[in-house]
Amino acid sequence: MSPPLKVKGAKVCTMYKALIKISARIYWNLERNIPVFRENFKEEVNVPIKATPPCDLRPALRFDVELTRKLLLEYFNDRKSAEVLLPPHEEIILLNKIPYPDLADEIIVEGQVIGHRFFDIRRYRWRFKPIYAGVSKILDKRIGFYAIVNLPRITRLYVIHRSDILESNLPQTKGEYVAIETKNGIYQGLGKSIRGDRIKVLKAWRKRRHPEIGKSNSWREAVEANRDWLLSKENESIKFLQEVAKKLNIPRDRIFVSFSGGKDSLATLLISTKAFGNIPVLFNDTGIELPETVEYVKRMADKLGLELICASGDQRFFEGLEFFGPPARDYRWCCKVVKLAPILDAINARFKEKPVLSIVGQRKYESIARAFSPSVWTNKWLPGVISTTPIQEWTALQVWLYLFLEKAEINELYFQGFDRLGCWLCPASEVAELQLVAKRYPKLWSRWESYLESFRKAHGLDRDWIRFHLWRWKELPGDQRRLLGDKARKSLEEPTLDILIVKGEGVSKVSFKHSYLGELVLRVPPSDLVYLVIDSLKRVDNFLEMYVENIRVTCDSRFYNIYTDDDEAVKKIATSLAKITIRVNYCLRCKLCVNNCPSNAILLDESGQMRFLREKCTKCYICNEKCPLLSFLSIQTKVLDKLE
Ligand code: SF4
Ligand code: SF4
Structure with a gap:
């Protein structure tokens, strides 16, 4: 193996270890069929949810539930089979983001991972892939595509020949996912159908026991069961904020909450007003926010009777394009121009005395950088501003249950399939997210697309540069190059x-x-x-x-x-x-x-x-x-x- 690959592998390994270290512990209560945050909840049987680190689980909301059920139906082409994996009485479906070249989630039902839903960039559509509990159910009930193989064990990348398949229901088309089990019942795995009725093993594991629950559940039950724990965490966060302000000697009239319209900042807003009463709310309208978010923020400030400080990026994003070209993950000029600059300007205009305390909804499970960020910090771009977060230790699921408990009005965009709110053409978005914007907001999108088209022509770029949204990188990462091959070869220079x-x-x-x-x-x-x-x-x-x-x-x-x-x-x-x-x-x-x-x-x-x-x-x-x-x-x- 060449040295650069070794270095990269070591980096990935270190990152994975760091993720395991910060991974959240969330449990599934087998009697009530709900998630709980304490292992010893009511002395009942609670098992840890085994999901990919950092295990920042979130509920599947309206759009996600519909999409997930639709993908299962497409995979099985039969409602009854789809319902074996995802029974109709299950209100609680959890999603867990996993690393993949585009958007991908583990689907957790009854506390177990039944499969992945992912946006297949090559096929340009969402797909379902069964795994672990999903594979077990397919094999137990002999539904969907499966194969029992006459092999003592199976390992990744092994190709199973037709002669080794004892019993099966194989797909007609290549590239479909097939659940596999060895004849001895010790190993299970997932494979892909390839030419000649063969199966290439993608993943294999020792067969696990998956408890049958078969009881309906609801978010209301989950909120009620976790009520005391959620309130105790709220109380800790309130005290934390009050102590920070006291320690830094910052009076109440120099404290504000940064509110983006997202779930984390909404939880932060509720906690902050409980800690300090009516304090101002700062919203930065970058000029590339979805209209629902702008309206929602104004409505919330009004409803809660809070002063709204509006920072504004105005049209600067579009003006900046002339100089900078499209923003990219490795070229985030936009963050300075439409985020930091207007925020600093609004703070300076509103607060004559410094320092000020900005309360933001930042959590450690969002990224490695945030996991190791202190809970009180300063930013060299925002002189005179001290930031803190009361929800550093909160998981996404905790935030959601807290908002349900508080009966808070949540930004409707979450129920329409948007998980990350903010700039609608953020280069950190995945293709699936940008597709959603293009579909829902054709007018906004056509402005962006016509800009990209003129840039593409001026720089002699392939049409796939737009189709696969390759503008999101200056230097394309390895996974995109591997997936898209020649289409992804061009890198762009900075001014x-x-x-x-x-x-x-x-x-x-x-x-x-x-x-x-x-x-x-x-x-x-x-x-x-x-x-x-x-x-x-x-x-x-x-x-x-x-x-x-x-x-x-x-x-x-x-x-x-x-x-x-x-x-x-x-x-x-x-x-x-x-x-x-x-x-x-x-x-x-x-x-x-x-x-x-x-x-x-x-x-x-x-x-x-x-x-x-x-x-x-x-x-x-x-x-x-x-x-x-x-x-x-x-x-x-x-x-x-x-x-x-
Ligand atoms: S930093 Fe000053 S000179 Fe530079 S773009 Fe902003 S306003 Fe203009
Ligand atoms: S004092 Fe420094 S920052 Fe201000 S205008 Fe002069 S060189 Fe620029």
């Missing part, structure tokens, strides 16, 4: 600023991506000072002066003249001027420079014009550091003695 400086008499160039920005004319006067003239930078105005150190800079109405005999300084000055040119020409009015300047030396008036207060500037360059236009810009500077 690049090329500066070519030619010493002496000559024409130097500044180019940004493909658009020509300006012209540098370098002359060496008799004094041997390098005379740098940058034309077409008229709009830069007096910004230039902040880059002056011991180098003389003059400017008239047309030119900037920089005098130095140092090549490196020429490079530095030319780069700085080019950066300023980018800021002036492509400014998105995000105000990150304004809100981060420690000297209040930059003002942005209502018409979007930037004013620079030269006398206040300390030349710290924080404004350049914080400007999102420059954060993702790769700059290449070259100094030549003569034109090549």
Whole structure:
């Protein structure tokens, strides 16, 4: 095995170990047929739910229940068989996200994993695949596709030949899933039908015992059974928040809740108002929120009688596309432009005194990064803001049961198949999620698709770049490459600023991506000072002066003249001027420079014009550091003695 693969494998292994470490413990009560959070619940028989780490189970809501039942029906092509795995009386169906190239969940019924539902990118549709308890039931009842094989054991990737199959019901088509059991009844597995009535084993395991429950259940029962435990956790969270505010010495009038309209922030909102009474709610309308979420947030603030602080990304996402191109998982310029920037601006406008305490609904089960995040933290992009979460230790199931217990009004989008709310074209979305947006919101989607189409044409990309939403990565990950092959081969570059400086008499160039920005004319006067003239930078105005150190800079109405005999300084000055040119020409009015300047030396008036207060500037360059236009810009500077 080659060294890079070893490193990657080690990383995956470490990640998996970390996931196991943080994995949630949720139990199934066999007598009541409901999930419980305590192993010793009422001294009844409670068994741990064995699901893939981190086991952040969530309820299947209306859309998910319908989709799951439909997929089972499609797989079995027979209602009765489908109902063996998913009886009609089961109200509680749990889903657990699992790693896969697109959206995929374990389906948990009666506390046991019966199968996976996953979005098959190649076939471009949702599918069902039985596993563990599902495979057992198929074999017990001899329903669907199955095979009893004359082998002592089965292992992954083994190909079972027709002659080894003792009893079966095999599919006519290739690629269908088949439940397998060895004749001795010790091993079970799942295979795929391949040519010649053979089966390729995809997964095999020692046969497990799956208790038969056969009792109906309901979410109401689950909420009631867990009521005391949920209230005790709520109480712990309230106390935690009060202690944080006390310890940090932050008064109540400097505390607010960040509310996105999602379930976690709703639970956080309810807990926070119990901890501090009526505190303001901050909502960031990124400009790419689904309309239901915007309406829902406003309605909730109104209903609860809370002040709503509205941050707004306005149209900046679409304006930013011209400069940045589509956002990607490895190129999240959008988070700075439509999230951090408007949030900081709204906080600064509302709270004159700092620090402020922002209460957010963040949980450790959401990601590895969040699992190891402290429960009180600061963010370098949000100066003066301390954040905390009262639900760090909560699982998604706990959040849902708490919301059911509180009879809280939940964003309707959850019942329509959306699990992750927020920006509707987030590059972190999976194809299945984007398909749902395209179907439900054709008008919104056509705007995005026509942008992607023009970008695709301009960059000579394949149509599959849009079909498989490959814009979500700059550098495509291995699983997408493996799945999509040649279709996935193209990677895109970040915006690049090329500066070519030619010493002496000559024409130097500044180019940004493909658009020509300006012209540098370098002359060496008799004094041997390098005379740098940058034309077409008229709009830069007096910004230039902040880059002056011991180098003389003059400017008239047309030119900037920089005098130095140092090549490196020429490079530095030319780069700085080019950066300023980018800021002036492509400014998105995000105000990150304004809100981060420690000297209040930059003002942005209502018409979007930037004013620079030269006398206040300390030349710290924080404004350049914080400007999102420059954060993702790769700059290449070259100094030549003569034109090549
Ligand atoms: S951030 Fe620093 S360099 Fe930029 S305007 Fe403010 S003081 Fe000047
Ligand atoms: S110059 Fe300032 S307002 Fe404009 S994009 Fe950069 S940080 Fe935002």
